[in-house]
Amino acid sequence: MKYCSNCGETVEHKIPEGDSFPRYVCSACDIIHYQNPNNVVGCIAESSDGRILLCKRAIEPRLGFWTIPAGFMENKETTAEGALRETMEEAEAKVKIASLQSVIDVPFASQVHIMYRGTLIDDAFGCGPESLECHLVAEKDIPWDDIAFPTVTFALKSFFADRTRNEYEVHTAAINRNRWDIAQPLPF
Amino acid sequence: MKYCSNCGETVEHKIPEGDSFPRYVCSACDIIHYQNPNNVVGCIAESSDGRILLCKRAIEPRLGFWTIPAGFMENKETTAEGALRETMEEAEAKVKIASLQSVIDVPFASQVHIMYRGTLIDDAFGCGPESLECHLVAEKDIPWDDIAFPTVTFALKSFFADRTRNEYEVHTAAINRNRWDIAQPLPF
Numbered sequence: 001m002k003y004c005s006n007c008g009e010t011v012e013h014k015i016p017e018g019d020s021f022p023r024y025v026c027s028a029c030d031i032i033h034y035q036n037p038n039n040v041v042g043c044i045a046e047s048s049d050g051r052i053l054l055c056k057r058a059i060e061p062r063l064g065f066w067t068i069p070a071g072f073m074e075n076k077e078t079t080a081e082g083a084l085r086e087t088m089e090e091a092e093a094k095v096k097i098a099s100l101q102s103v104i105d106v107p108f109a110s111q112v113h114i115m116y117r118g119t120l121i122d123d124a125f126g127c128g129p130e131s132l133e134c135h136l137v138a139e140k141d142i143p144w145d146d147i148a149f150p151t152v153t154f155a156l157k158s159f160f161a162d163r164t165r166n167e168y169e170v171h172t173a174a175i176n177r178n179r180w181d182i183a184q185p186l187p188f
Numbered sequence: 189m190k191y192c193s194n195c196g197e198t199v200e201h202k203i204p205e206g207d208s209f210p211r212y213v214c215s216a217c218d219i220i221h222y223q224n225p226n227n228v229v230g231c232i233a234e235s236s237d238g239r240i241l242l243c244k245r246a247i248e249p250r251l252g253f254w255t256i257p258a259g260f261m262e263n264k265e266t267t268a269e270g271a272l273r274e275t276m277e278e279a280e281a282k283v284k285i286a287s288l289q290s291v292i293d294v295p296f297a298s299q300v301h302i303m304y305r306g307t308l309i310d311d312a313f314g315c316g317p318e319s320l321e322c323h324l325v326a327e328k329d330i331p332w333d334d335i336a337f338p339t340v341t342f343a344l345k346s347f348f349a350d351r352t353r354n355e356y357e358v359h360t361a362a363i364n365r366n367r368w369d370i371a372q373p374l375p376f
Binding site: 001002003004005006007008010011018020021024033034035036037038039072073074075076077078079080081089099100103105107108110112114129169170172174186 | 190191192193196198199206208209212221261263264267268269285287288291295296298300302357360
């Protein structure tokens with residue numbers, strides 16, 4: 001950020017009075033421009049025979065790798081609405097949400113990934129413009145080495161573990177502070 | 189937003205090619221300025237005798253009303269780190285986190301409130317600059333009519349219900365789409 005989005009003058013990067021963090025502050029109109037983490041919302045969508053909807057990414061980052069439908073949450077929607085919207089956009093699929101599945105911190109990217117689980121309505125799906133292809137994939141066929149993001153790996157692995165014991169929980173985890181790496185369950 | 193924070197020229201509000209939502213787009217450098225929901229992170233902090241740490245707000249909104257320590261999540265931190273930071277800032281208290289307690293959508297404000305529960309270390313606390321006073325309050329003495337935000341009411345009520353049956357869950361809820369109102373548990 002170099003210019004104030006309110007008045008167009010230059011901004012300074014400094015700690016405002018009474019604050020603890022450096023912010024972009026306008027040198028003319030004094031507005032403080034806060035910058036905060038973004039949520040990524042996604043959905044583990046299960047077909048009637050227990051397969052999972054996966055999308056091969058048509059866009060960077062991680063073009064060509066596999067993910068569950070997920071993307072940035074938009075203003076004025078709920079986390080679940082965002083997860084349903086992304087599932088429609090990326091895989092042209094409607095889902096009935098069953099429960100919140102995981103909340104995964106990605107501090108180095110200033111993101112929180114919030115995943116739901118649900119069931120595909122009528123097992124119908126297609127392929128949206130952000131996907132190269134979409135498939136229903138059985139647990140034994142999940143391409144673990146070609147999953148786009150470790151948050152997706154964590155969500156899928158914890159989902160399958162829950163499904164095996166037939167008891168679903170909300171899982172919490174955090175990604176390594178310095179890079180994309182394995183998601184570690186939180187120590188509590 | 190009126191001006192581009194990258195180059196200082198004026199922005200247009202339009203749907204970029206390939207997008208589904210109107211965004212602020214710079215008419216000179218073509219940068220798209222995305223705006224996304226913010227997370228509020230907070231903590232239900234329990235003393236050794238089961239009382240809860242409440243803060244009377246010294247700032248707007250809801251000055252003079254009671255809340256658990258909570259505030260906007262910052263970049264580069266996890267949700268739990270944010271909850272601990274806010275508890276230190278607002279009540280000068282250290283907490284050992286026990287678990288994620290609730291995830292509450294506030295779509296009309298484009299916020300998600302993420303609350304943890306934990307125990308006060310050594311039952312010690314003070315009063316930070318954003319609080320008029322801080323107290324440990326027993327369940328029977330919670331000032332339900334003077335709680336600052338319905339997300340806090342939802343978090344506290346679901347926490348006490350869990351504590352009574354000695355089984356803690358992660359609770360999900362959403363606030364009415366049009367105004368601050370009672371948080372309703374999600375229908376799944």
